[in-house]
Amino acid sequence: MPDSQISIEDTRHVATLARLSLDESKLQKFTGQLQNILKYVDKIRQLDTAGVEPMAHALPLQNVLREDVVEPSLTVEEVLQNAPETDGPFFKVPKIIGGDEDSAG
């Protein structure tokens, strides 16, 4: 879809998803910048890419794998040293109410 339009609301929404708090002037500025990026992508879209292998990475590399070997972990003190708050050997975070036990899935 060429000529993608982006509104201030879109920018606000994306900022919320990224946990960014932006004032009105920043929202204006970023909306313009995002618009430019989308315009650039629209230009790329005009190319005929039928038969071109999708590229997931800019480097001509694949299969960078490591053997399944255990290496030392940090000490608990090191793990927690940048934490704003701790509770014994744990990171301490604001109470999560009504959430799932864990987030993965």
Add this chain to the structure above:
Amino acid sequence: MSERICKSFKILVGMEIHVQLATKSKMFTGAANGFGGEPNTQVDPVVLGLPGTLPVMNKKAVEYSIKVGLALGCQIARQCKWDRKSYYYPDLPKNYQISQYDLPLCSTGMYDLILKDGRVKSIRIRRAHLEEDAGKLMHEAPGGYAIDWSIVDLNRAGTPLLEIVTEPDFESGEEVAAFGQELQKIVQYLGVSEAQMQMGHMRFEPNINVHITDQNGIVHKTAITEIKNLNSFSVLQRATDYEAQRQIRQWQDTGSLGKKSTYGWDEVHGRTFHQRDKEEANEYRYFPDPDLVPVHVDDLWLSNLKLEIGELPTARRKRYVEVLGLKEKDAAILATDRETGDFFEAVLAGGAPAPRASTLMEALRELANDTGQSVSKLGVSPQRIAEIAKLVTDNKIAASKEIAKKIVSALVEKDAPAEETAKQLGLLQSSDTGEVDAAIDALLATNPPAMADYQGGKQAALGSLVGMVMKSVRGLNPKLVQEGLKKRLG
């Protein structure tokens, strides 16, 4: 308002299953992947997502996933990549989870599930992809003390998870649970996961909806609900059935088809409960992870993995029934785990006929269960078991499971040729016809009525005569006794 009558209904369930892979180290770094460590002791800079760190794929995790994919009849992607799934939660240090979005490692599989009644049901597998797990978020202190905050242990963060997604091909809680159990056997057989339910190595999320046909033949489709995080087969079965019935009741009572939403399971009351609606599309802003390069699976790698897998449980079970002529039930037990199957194969290789080897395996299993061991750990070699089978074939011992168990028990204590052990235990049968004849003579001399019965036409009397001869002299070969009696009595 007209009455709503559910004339018939069809339950449709698809499943998402998370399997914790039993690699030694984490998915993208060398920190240990193990349960039960002290909090935050299996954490390194990559797990923490510290600036400047780079993830590197664990080859084993990729291989384990491919093996499961092959076992589920999936296509293995020759080229796959890694994507970032972005969201904020305190158990996710990087604020994104590395996962696979549009190019999963395994896709479009098919698995033939054998149901309790013997029917075979083909379950389509949509995909299986590899991702990293999150850490553990807890709302009470260890020991169950209330706290006013939450605490995070990152030991589990970054451990490899395989997420398997099926098509909605299940029609009951029973089918769903049967598949769960089958999958547990498969991953254990492949050695890719311990798959201990109580340890949370497998987590199930059934997606359920119902097609209800009303009294006018109109079909009403309820909205799909997902039950999160079930980790026992019993709960999986009950929760699925409960949720399907709840949707039907809801339609009957209110006419509502419900909303796409997430439910939890309340074990205390045995019911599902609403957690949240899933109206809004997921906004995870997936994009390719620039820190990781694609994985290319070539023919050689794939065929090596196939070789490592060898024969899968289903194929083994099928062969035991179709080629070896074993009963379905026995074949299933023998093929369940690799060790038992391999042991059985070794007994066969030792020359034992399949049905006898199967009976002997049953004897071994009973002994192993008594001591809480596995058959292969009892300490008796397959060769010795094959020797016992030969003793039976040669009529040197009776074809009895109990006798086999006595010999095996003695062999567990002290390894020796099976025949020698059987002899020491006095279990060898005499095949000396002179001895047999003497015993028959002695019995017939003291028991003319039974002889008369038989000669008078009572065939059944022969059996009791054989029994009496066997009792009178220990260790005679029953076959020879029977033949001898027949000859004597004409």
